[in-house]
Amino acid sequence: MFFGPLIRAKKKQKKKEIVHELGFQEDKQPLERDLDRMVDRIKQELGNSPDVIVRTFQIGSSPLIQVAAIYIEGLTDIEKVNDFVTHSLLFEQKENELPQSNDPHCMFDVILSRALTVGDAKYLNDWNVMMHALLSGDIAVFVDNCEGSIIGNLRGGERRGVTAPETEVNIRGPRDSFNESIGTNVSLIRRRLKSPNLWLESMRVGNITQTDVSIMYLKGIAEDRLVEEVRRRLKDIRIDAILESGNIEDLIQDQTYTPFPTIYNSERPDVVVGNLLEGRIAVLVDGTPNTLILPTTFSQFFKAAEDYYQRVEFTVFMRLIRYFGFFVVMLLPSMYIAVTTHHHEMIPTLLAINLLAQREGVPFPVFFEAFLMEAAFELMREAGTRMPRAVGQAVSTVGAIVLGQAAVEAGIVTAMMVIVVSFTGIASFTLPGFTLTTSARLIRFPMMLAASTFGFYGIFMCTILIVAHLTSLRSFGIPYLSPFAPFGFKRQKDTLWRSPFKTPATRPGLIGPRQETSLQKDGVPSSDQNDQTSEG
């Protein structure tokens, strides 16, 4: 609610500083020595789930060594298990005998160094870590009478491939988007940013889900304080489940009760990379293509990825259109109400006569009419989203054409109202950051209420309140409305306006002037046009 911040203004959040490495960590538990007991324990722990596959075999010749490989069906790539684990251990070892060793640890060393052909494998002697690895899709290899295990990364199984982005569509520019695998997502970013300064930190969040969460940033460009703050807030999360980045967003945002999103999210790697270069931090969450980008400012929601690939003039024009679209969504219906119910004198005469002609015989007051139509529109939009793809088309046809047309013909609503509502609807699709549109859509309704009570006075007072609310918001310490308020002339290069890349390049300073100078000192490869020309 809008007044939420006011109410909670005094409440100070007490945050305990707890050092908590992995979020779930308990005491370190060594593994069993006895293979059978080991296997039984694992099976028991996972409730004898049938998708836990245990493959036991013997290697070596004298004596034969009892070995078990455990993995979870579907999470681990079975082909690779066959090729790199069973095959390498069973067949290759037939020819060259394994050197004997009575030292239990030594056995693992031998297997690791001479037998196993898995690329990413390591020795591990910790029950919890081993279980987590197993559940993440790794394979665990146990040896009888040896304490510990070898964890091999053979994660695989069915995953969605890298496809074209579905929500952030563009005409020019790359067509790849993130998928649900955090590894793929990280690689998509790394592929674009071949810098040693691209640092990645990983942690697990969610007591039960143990979701992998990574933060990525450019060392030397992103402010250390900011990185520290993000790390701290992530570590402070106490929750059972993280299913999507939205959960993280909710937990780490600065202000909970606000209709405006203070953290940006994107499914486009190029957007994320662009933001990393501006000193922002990306938070990747396993299991979702939506990557969080923070800190976020209001103007960010009006920037499409394409803005940086298109010509400057066109970009500026499109941005103005988007801002216009935002205000249309927020204000047009209420403006219409205000003008037709309070300020008849502000309508040009001929239009007034036309409107009057339309209004004749319409049974509902304008406010109710507007509310009805806007609600109907939201209804149709929601139906269109939830509807199975195949019938989606039908909904929009029925909704838009049949319903609208029929309502006008029947004289229940005016044609002008239909125009206003559809214009609002169309305008709501102009913003690339879809989240901000939802804010505007929400605010529209109280605005309409204010307009019908006080006319323009109500609208303008609401606008002042909204602007005040926006200026009071912060995203990780950055004022939400910067660089408009607090105003920074030098930082206007990428807001309403985008300067061409040729203009003397400083980064669109997000936090302060620090990165502009430190860049050169640290020798971080820069994305600036200047540097590019000098290189090539």
Next chain:
Amino acid sequence: MTLKTGFLMLMILCMLPLAGCWNYREMNELAIALAMGVDKLGEDEYRFSFQVVNARDISGIKATGRIPVNVFSGKGRTLFEALRKASQKVPRRINAQHMRVFIIGEELAREGIEELFDFMERDPEPRLTTRVIIARDSDAETILKTVTAVESIPANAILGKLKVSGRVLAESYEVEMDDVIRGLLTKGGGPVISGIRHVGKVKSGEKISNVEQTELQTDLFTSGMALFKNGKLAGWVKGRQARGISWINNKVKSTIVNLDCETKKDALAIEILRSNTKIKGEVKGERPLIRIQIEGIGVVGEAMCPVDISKSAEIRKLEQLWNEETAHDVMAAVKTAQKLKTDVLGFGAAVERANPKAWKKMEKDWDEIFPTCKVEVNVESTIRRTGMISKPFLLKEKK
């Protein structure tokens, strides 16, 4: 505490729509009056008339084609009373915010319009941009009741006639409410207001059948301008005098000046494209001298006599003729104004601009001084083009 505050705020928010929508007025609760008229009936009784538009009959796909406006009127001893009395006849609230023309009956104009404009300026509904017209030789209600052609809404038709004839002919010009108010406050002067005349039978003009013929039996047309003195109509000017007033008040946008040829009278027509007038005052002794400087640019629009306008010498002659014609118009207007003793020409203001101290002395007696003002007219006109052809073919025939 915080919860309470939030609850309070929520309560206030919820109360707002319940408490009442004070200014909430649906469009279809309004009767939009596009034109209004005021007449004086006998002693101290006013009649307010409104031309209310029937929106449904003229706009949108469901337009019926019935008569587009209705006229309602109310009588009262004060203007406000007359206005409110009219509500007995109109089913909706009369809204004057879209009033385009405001018509004053000639009788009322002769008796004085100052009280009227006090009322009009006080009321927040009428806009200062509303055009004011005097119903010449008739009352305002008759004008309002007349159905017009081409523009189906008579108010728009009147406005259109006023506008277009003002722009191409310059024998009248649009006068807005603020011009009238300023005029009324001029020392020793008054506003100039265009007139509209009703021609034909009154009754036949009230029916839609009036416009169901190619030539209207009853119609309205702009006619001359009314000069006011101390808020009262002092006299009418028309034709070239009226144009002279337009020249002096710098309202000429375009007009046609007829010039004589060597032999033929009024054989050449010059279309004026642009003109600019400056008035300068000067005080020497008792009588102020007013210098009127007019610059004009025009083209030859018509040549019904053999004159070789491809020669610059000829052009210069024509320009000279044009200058004289214009000066003649202007002097005619000045003479009329001086005869009526009303400074509608802004001479007083010119004197004040030139010599504020002298004006202080003259201000009281301006009524007497104004008619004795000496006036110098200086016209500088340029003929820019000669139309699509240079020599008229009459010239060839002659040879």
Next chain:
Amino acid sequence: MEKAKISPGQLFTLIVLFDLGTAVLRVLAMSAGKDAWLAILLGTAGGLAIFGVYASLFRLYPELPLTGYIRAILGKWIGWPLGLLYILFFIHGAARDLREGGALLLSSVMDQTPLIVANAVMILSIVYVLNKGIEVLARTGQIFIFILAVLGLLSIFLLFAAGVIDINRLLPVLGNGLGPVIQTTFKQTIEFPHEEVICFAMLLPYLNHRKMGIRAGFAAVLISGIILSFSTALNMAVLGIDIAGRSTFPLLSTIRLINIGEIIQRLDVFVVLTLIIGDFFKVAIFFYAGVLAAADLFRINDHRKLVLPIGVIILFMSMMISGSFIEQIEEGDVLLVTVFLFFGVLVPIFLLAAAGVRKWFGSNP
């Protein structure tokens, strides 16, 4: 005290919004006739001098607000009651402007709405913003001054395009000599709106760059004076001196005259927006100055506690302050040269003198 900081740019914004506030809607200095604009310009010079006094006091006591250094200079026994009077002064100022804005709003676009409702909406919004602190107010100002600038420039352009400006209506300059101009300057334009800037004496300690802040303050006073002068001249050139002088809301009358081809017309909304924004910031700053003064005098750490109660006081005071709009304006003219003059000019000059004397004798405690 709040830890918030405002930048010189933000101070500039707030002063301009405050100065223009309700003043830009009216035609000021009518007693100077056609030379009102000149009187306003001369008044601005006086306004700069007044701001100079505030700035010098601020330089002497950069950490303290007005009520703080009153006590430092005059001692607790005189300083505290004087500070109390200042609280009343600020609250009264807020109430007057609230009333004025509400009355203009009602007379122009909302004739059927009860005044108290319109005022309550305004004061509640201000309470909400002030609860968020000076930073939010300043940043909100930065957004709205931009909107005002765009509206202003657009209106000027449209007025020229519509051809309703007649410079002749402003001539002759100094037709009645310098006398009335000087008189008006001293009686009205120095005082209004410049002496109300005393509110900022409460806000100056929040500045993050003192030197630049003071410069920005001078610039703001100067620029708002120029804008006021220009808008008054514009109103007169469009409406003529008589209509402009008699109109309760000349800016609205002026904008209403814009009519370009019957299409671009009826731009009343520009003026309504200007009115609302101007009034909002004017009331908000008076209000905030009052809150800060009260918090300072009564040693209340969290001044936000005071916002709602003082807001309610202002609301009811605005209803009781005068019987009608005419009374309000008449009272205003009297108050301008008495109460406002006393608190806005005389006391600060006296304080500066007293501080100077103290420093001279080296007895600064």
